[in-house]
Amino acid sequence: MKAAIALWLTMVQKELREAWRDRRALVAAMAIAVMAPVVIYAATQTAINEALDRPDIYIKIDGQESAPRLISWLAEQGIHPLAAAPEEQASLWQDRDIQLTIPTDYAELIQSGRTIDVVLRADYTEKALLAPLRRVRQAVIDYSRNLGTQRLVMRGIDLQLLRVIELHEQDTAPTGNNTGFITLLLVLYLMLAAFLSGLPVAVDSSAGERERQVLELLLCQPVGTGQIVLAKLTVASLVSAVGVTLTLFFSALVIPLIDLARIGLAFTLDFTTALTLLAILLPLSVFAASLQLFVAFFSRSFKEAQSTVSMVMMLPAIAPMALTFVNDRPDILSWLPISGQYLLLEAVFKGSGVGLGESLITALATLTICLILSLVLSRRLRSQKAILSLG
Amino acid sequence: MLTVDKLSKSFGEIKALQDVSFSAADGTITGLLGPNGAGKTTCLRLLYGLLQPDQGHARVDDIIVEQQPRNARRQLGIFPDKFGLYNRLTAREQIEYFAGLHGLTGKNRAKAVDDIIAELQIEGISNRRSTGFSQGERMKVTLAQALVHRPRNLVLDEPTRGLDVMSTRIMRDRLRSLRDEGHCILFSSHVMQEVAALCDRVVVLANGRLAAEGTPQQLCELAGTNELEEAFVRIIGTDEGIAA
Numbered sequence: 001m002k003a004a005i006a007l008w009l010t011m012v013q014k015e016l017r018e019a020w021r022d023r024r025a026l027v028a029a030m031a032i033a034v035m036a037p038v039v040i041y042a043a044t045q046t047a048i049n050e051a052l053d054r055p056d057i058y059i060k061i062d063g064q065e066s067a068p069r070l071i072s073w074l075a076e077q078g079i080h081p082l083a084a085a086p087e088e089q090a091s092l093w094q095d096r097d098i099q100l101t102i103p104t105d106y107a108e109l110i111q112s113g114r115t116i117d118v119v120l121r122a123d124y125t126e127k128a129l130l131a132p133l134r135r136v137r138q139a140v141i142d143y144s145r146n147l148g149t150q151r152l153v154m155r156g157i158d159l160q161l162l163r164v165i166e167l168h169e170q171d172t173a174p175t176g177n178n179t180g181f182i183t184l185l186l187v188l189y190l191m192l193a194a195f196l197s198g199l200p201v202a203v204d205s206s207a208g209e210r211e212r213q214v215l216e217l218l219l220c221q222p223v224g225t226g227q228i229v230l231a232k233l234t235v236a237s238l239v240s241a242v243g244v245t246l247t248l249f250f251s252a253l254v255i256p257l258i259d260l261a262r263i264g265l266a267f268t269l270d271f272t273t274a275l276t277l278l279a280i281l282l283p284l285s286v287f288a289a290s291l292q293l294f295v296a297f298f299s300r301s302f303k304e305a306q307s308t309v310s311m312v313m314m315l316p317a318i319a320p321m322a323l324t325f326v327n328d329r330p331d332i333l334s335w336l337p338i339s340g341q342y343l344l345l346e347a348v349f350k351g352s353g354v355g356l357g358e359s360l361i362t363a364l365a366t367l368t369i370c371l372i373l374s375l376v377l378s379r380r381l382r383s384q385k386a387i388l389s390l391g
Numbered sequence: 392m393l394t395v396d397k398l399s400k401s402f403g404e405i406k407a408l409q410d411v412s413f414s415a416a417d418g419t420i421t422g423l424l425g426p427n428g429a430g431k432t433t434c435l436r437l438l439y440g441l442l443q444p445d446q447g448h449a450r451v452d453d454i455i456v457e458q459q460p461r462n463a464r465r466q467l468g469i470f471p472d473k474f475g476l477y478n479r480l481t482a483r484e485q486i487e488y489f490a491g492l493h494g495l496t497g498k499n500r501a502k503a504v505d506d507i508i509a510e511l512q513i514e515g516i517s518n519r520r521s522t523g524f525s526q527g528e529r530m531k532v533t534l535a536q537a538l539v540h541r542p543r544n545l546v547l548d549e550p551t552r553g554l555d556v557m558s559t560r561i562m563r564d565r566l567r568s569l570r571d572e573g574h575c576i577l578f579s580s581h582v583m584q585e586v587a588a589l590c591d592r593v594v595v596l597a598n599g600r601l602a603a604e605g606t607p608q609q610l611c612e613l614a615g616t617n618e619l620e621e622a623f624v625r626i627i628g629t630d631e632g633i634a635a
Contacts, residue, residue, distance in 0.1 A: 003494055010491030014480065021479040213475035220439040220471070221492040222464040387441045388402065391473075 007223060011231030015205055019239055025200035029239065032196045033246035036189065037254035044258050047182050054078050057132045058085035058093035063102035067110075070102070070143055077139040096129055098122040100136065113151070184320060187345040190247060191316040191338065194281050195288040197243020199309060202236040202292035207305030210297070216390045225381040229293065229374050236289035244281045248274050273348065280344045280359060283366040287337045288316075290370040294377050300389070334358065337366040392417050392575050393438060393544055397447035400433055407433040410447070411601045413594045415577045417543070420570050422590030423579040426627060429596040431579045432472070435548055438577075440464060451544060465493060468542035470550050474533040476521040482532045483508065483517040486539050493540035507535045511565070527558035534565065544575045551585055563589055587619045597627035 299305035340362035415421035440460025614622035
């Protein structure tokens with residue numbers, strides 16, 4: 001046992017030295033951490049602005065001349081007649097074809113206090129129209145309610161009487177569309193950091209050694225292939241973990257500057273949260289490293305390794321995006337690497353809390369897959385095919 | 392002592408080695424000679440335990456390689472065919488690494504590394520990174536890493552390829568003194584003159600078979616010529632005659 005540890009230390013020391021001295025690759029790997037504040041700030045600010053922005057709406061209004069005050073109310077809400085649309089938007093709103101019809105006897109009806117039938121006509125199945133239609137509907141209802149209450153006040157009626165029931169709606173989905181986007185962005189960034197930071201080391205210590213023709217001599221030494229894989233995995237995971245830690249550190253600097261509360265994200269990156277995130281991400285660092293080693297060891301050249309490993313890099317990007325489209329998420333997803341971590345991270349960002357149990361299960365499941373990958377890799381490194389492919 | 396006993400190895404249809412037996416004794420430089428594709432590399436890979444034989448055994452001292460490959464490798468120093476070095480490590484770190492792979496630690500390792508560096512007279516380059524080393528310097532570092540754990544047996548695969556005259560000389564002198572210290576040295580080459588200049592015994596492989604074995608003198612007599620090169624050509628060209 002003591003000998004095995006000494007051997008492991010010897011190999012880890014050598015891999016670390018090599019990784020440390022390959023400065024250019026190391027800097028490139030850590031760039032994702034340094035870039036974190038810029039990317040996160042820029043992207044979230046854009047998303048927040050978009051979320052809070054209420055663009056002008058242009059609709060066809062029939063009979064607007066008979067209801068000038070309603071029209072000016074609508075204009076205050078950013079709802080304008082189609083004729084007022086700027087040139088570049090005119091055809092868009094023409095096609096969207098939202099039509100508000102005000103009866104010609106509007107003025108007469110309003111004077112006599114009778115109900116006025118106003119018609120809102122549009123294709124309600126069209127998703128792009130949902131937000132504008134909601135705003136038009138709300139604007140008309142608000143106008144009607146305001147006028148109604150004013151009438152009652154004039155007649156000396158207590159407004160309290162109108163409020164028979166006050167319904168408080170509470171949305172249990174903690175985030176809306178845009179907060180979902182920001183969560184996705186933060187989670188994606190952290191997962192990419194895990195995958196990107198260890199990449200150069202993983203490729204260099206496997207495909208690189210093979211290309212520099214030192215791998216065969218290493219295989220001739222009195223060391224098991226399992227020990228070789230373990231040492232290389234240790235160092236690649238370690239570098240990836242350092243990358244993730246740095247990314248978290250830099251994110252922690254910038255996240256307090258972003259007003260996430262404005263879009264309903266209850267998230268602060270304090271020390272405890274950062275540790276939670278790190279604990280979730282560390283198994284992912286090991287997973288990324290083992291997957292990259294697995295792929296890179298069997299590439300014919302450094303170049304080939306780089307391109308195949310780049311495909312592996314798509315995983316943390318594609319998997320979470322795919323997950324956002326899955327409504328009924330099967331349980332297995334919370335066990336698998338990447339999707340498991342994604343769900344945990346998402347929970348942390350949404351502020352809905354992460355159980356120790358589920359985090360442990362996800363971590364164990366991920367590490368088990370790493371173990372299997374490493375065992376298969378060790379076995380393949382011993383195989384005749386691998387030896388013959390060394391040339 | 393390295394022994395190859397009725398060793399056979401095929402890759403699909405290709406019979407890389409067929410029933411090859413020879414041994415390399417302690418205190419002797421044994422040349423493993425053969426043209427390209429004769430089966431030298433396969434033979435060495437079987438000795439290192441990288442490949443499994445179809446039949447027969449390879450032995451390092453008394454250890455059967457395919458049964459205990461790691462124990463066998465502990466008794467082996469290997470000077471590989473393509474000696475790539477770790478460019479980002481200094482010569483000393485590189486030698487230290489191999490000492491560590493052979494289980495040396497702490498003071499023992501430091502002493503072993505110091506000793507071999509002194510012995511091969513590479514103190515001047517020991518703290519330089521191997522990028523930019525001359526072929527001769529690379530050869531010495533590779534030799535140092537093969538010898539740092541003081542193996543009884545040393546296997547060299549085409550060791551003088553790409554070396555200049557002076558480096559080749561240094562290498563030969565080193566191998567002779569190792570032999571005189573009682574080491575077993577197996578020297579694989581396809582260069583006739585190299586083997587003739589250095590080896591006490593020669594094993595000739597051709598087409599995966601043992602074509603001949605003996606001292607250079609014996610090989611010449613066997614082939615009926617005074618020149619070893621001529622003998623080599625005749626032996627590998629007419630293996631029926633030799634086998635008779």
